[in-house]
Structure formats: C-alpha cells, structure tokens
Amino acid sequence: MSLPDKSELFFQVTKEIKNGELDKVLWSQVLLQAGGDVVLTRTNYRRLRVEQLLLAQQPGITAQEQPKPPVNSSNTVRCSQCNTENVAGANFCESCGNQLNQQVIIEKPSSNPTNISTPFVYAGFRPRLSAAFIDGILSTLIYWAIVALFFLYLWVEYLFTGVNRADNFGDDRLAGLHTFFSIAVVLIYFTVMESGKDSATFGKKWLGLKVLSSDGARISTSRAFFRYISRFLSMLLLFIGYLMQPFTKKKQALHDIMTDTIVIKDGAGNSSAGNLLATILIGLPIIGILAAIGIPSYQGYVKKEKDAEINISLQAEVSHLNVDLPKMLDDETRHDSVQVLNKEIRYNYTLINYPASDFDKNEFFKTYKPRLLNTVCTAEIQPYLQKGVVFSHAYFGNDEELVSLISITPSDCKSKLLNAVL
Secondary structure (H helix, E strand, O other), X not given: OOOOOHHHHXXXXXXXXHHOOOOHHHHHHHHHHOOOOHHHHHHHHHHHHHHHHHHHHOOOOOHHHOOXXXXXXXXXXXXXXXXXXXXXXXXXXXXXXXXXXXXXXXXXXOOOOXXXXXXXXXXXXXXXXXXXXXXXXXXXXXXXXXXHHHHHHHHHHHHHHOXXXXXXXXXXXXXXXXXXHHHHHHHHHHHHHHOOOOOOOHHHHHOOEEEEEOOOOEOOHHHHHHHHHOHHHHHHOOOHHHHOHHHXXXXXXXXXXXXXXXXXXXOXXXXXXXXXXXXXXXXXXXXXXXXXXXXXXXXXXXXXXXHHHHHHHHHHHHHHHHHHOOEEOOOOEEEEEXXXXXXXXXXXXXXXXXXHHHOOHHHHHHHHHHHHHXXXXXXXXXXXXXXXXXXEEEEEEOOOOEEEEEXXXXXXXXXXXXXXXX
C-alpha cells in the first residue's frame, strides 16, 4: 500500500485550516500549549496533523500510538480509575478507556481570544486606518530626508567646484521628479516592510498587525509590490475599495482581495492608541464637513436677522419724508418718493420735460455721480454707511422709463475720502 506524499498532506492540512475544517480537539490542545499564540499554534498543528494522517495510513498503528502534543501538568485531567494524567479536553482515559469526569476548569488566555474554527483574528477598519496614517507620516519624513540629503550634496558640490547644478532644475522638472520619487519611496517602503520578516510596516507593527497571504504564509516581494499598486484602484473607485473592508468575510479591502492577502491581529499592540487615532482621523473630516455647512448657515442667519433690524430702523426714519412728496426740486426734476429696500434707501426722481430716450445714459451717470458723492458722503450720513447702507438715486423720464440708477456705497465714500487725503 503506497503512502501519500508528505507535501500533499501538508497542502491538505493547509486547506483544512483555510476552510475552517479543523480537528477541533487537536487544535484546542495545541492552542492551549502555545499559550494562545495563533501563529505558533498553526505551525504545531500542521506538523502534528500531518504526522497523524501519515500514521493513520500505516497498518498496525492504533489510535493510542498516534502522536500527541506534549502534556502540560497544569492543564490535565486525572483518571479516577487508573490515576493516569490525560490531556485536557480528552473524553476517555488513554490508558484504561474510562470516561473522564472533567471537573478541572482551564482558563484560556484572555489576551488573545480565538475561535477554534477561525485560525486568524482579522484586523478591523480602525486599526488599519491608524496604521496607514502612521505609515504615511513616516514615509513622508523618509522622502523629505532623502530630498534634504540630495540638495545638501548639490550645495557641497557647489562649494568645492563652483558649479550650481540646481539651476538646471526647472519648475516643471522639479514637479515631475517630486511626484515620481514620492511614489517610489512609499512603494519601496511598503513593499520591503510587508514582505520582510515581520510582515508589517512600522505603523502596523506598532498596532500589532501583520500582512499575510490568505493561508497564513509570509507574502513575497512581488505580491507586496502588486498589493501596493492595487491600492490605487481602491482609491480611484471613490475609496469604495477601502470602505468595503469592514463588510467582507475576512475584513479584506479590494486590494487585499486582488492579491489574496489578509491583515491579521498578531498580539495586542498599542490598540488603545490606534483606536484613539482612528477616531480622530474619522471624526475630524466629519467635524470639518459639519463646520463647512453649519458655520456659513449660522452666519447667514445672523446677517439676515441684523439686516431685518436695520431695514425696520430705516423705514421708521424715512417714513416722514414721503409725507411731503411728490414735489418739484426745480423746473425739470420732480422728487417722487423714498423707498427702503434691503439695506438700501432709494430716492426716485422724474425728469418731467424729456422721455428717457432723449438722454445719453452713460454721460448722465458720469455727470451726476460726482454730485451725489458730495451729497451722500457727509458726516451726517456716516452712521448709515458704517452699517452698510446704500444710497441710490433712480432717475426716470416723463415716459416712466429708467434713465439711470446711481448707487453710492460705503466703499465709494471711502474711496472719495482716500482721494481727498492724497
């Protein structure tokens, strides 16, 4: 009878782990012996499970002779019949076969609670966001340190040779080099760190995260490279590639799925700091959006209320002027009425001898505005100008068509005062 190849059995066990089809008794025993360390548990489980499958194929080998994980005396159950110590979790004594009455309560490590059917604890959105922020700062600092060293080299070269090669870099060339090298530095940083022995960048390592292939192996340099490149697709799709991460089975973003990688929790890390940082990073844009919407709305409301108060005050002050109107100011001009609009006092006049078509409107405006500036921009009117009130004069022909509307604003009076000083 030919025995299966050991590498084939290893592949079979790896597939069992990936699909969650584990020997739960063996897994729990190894997990307890490893003190809750998932990575060490996976390694020992593969070895013992492969040996178990190999021995199961050999004739004459009983279940009692199959390999068992080393027994820790603190996690055992003693048989009441033969006094043999059995591994915690066993249902029957390995010596006499007596059913065990397990009364020993074994405390699992509280620092890394693990579901037996799920060998990985996948990292959530907040710690990954915090790690990305930390790595973004670090990679930016690395880039600018390289830029500083480059220009320092050019400066030292200039001191010794008198040749200033920095003059050869135009703005367009500098912008292109900046874009290229900033991307290159970040690409190298993520590729080297995530494919290295720690399987994590500095930010991920600080927060206790690792980047692995979906079967728990360390990823290659090429896979780390393409994982970073595929991030651009996650960003181009309105960041949906990132936002989908909390809703996938293995907490994978789009670039994780494309490269068959996962991000797991490997140790406690600095989770409190990571959660706080993530909360700040998520909260600041929300606060900024609310402020961008709320502050202008509030300012607009306050301005509207103040303008309404000013209009009521103006209406009370000019109401008596209309009592004596209309009246003739001279042989050609009749003062018809005074109106209060939105922070505007408008004087309406009629030029009784001519229709509007008889006037050159541009020439009329140029002639009358300087006269009105002298009339409006006085100390008596200054309190109104300080409130932003506009004084307008509307001239109509005897056909009731508008000849010209001349408005004197607070800025017009400031310009007039400034010209007078100069």
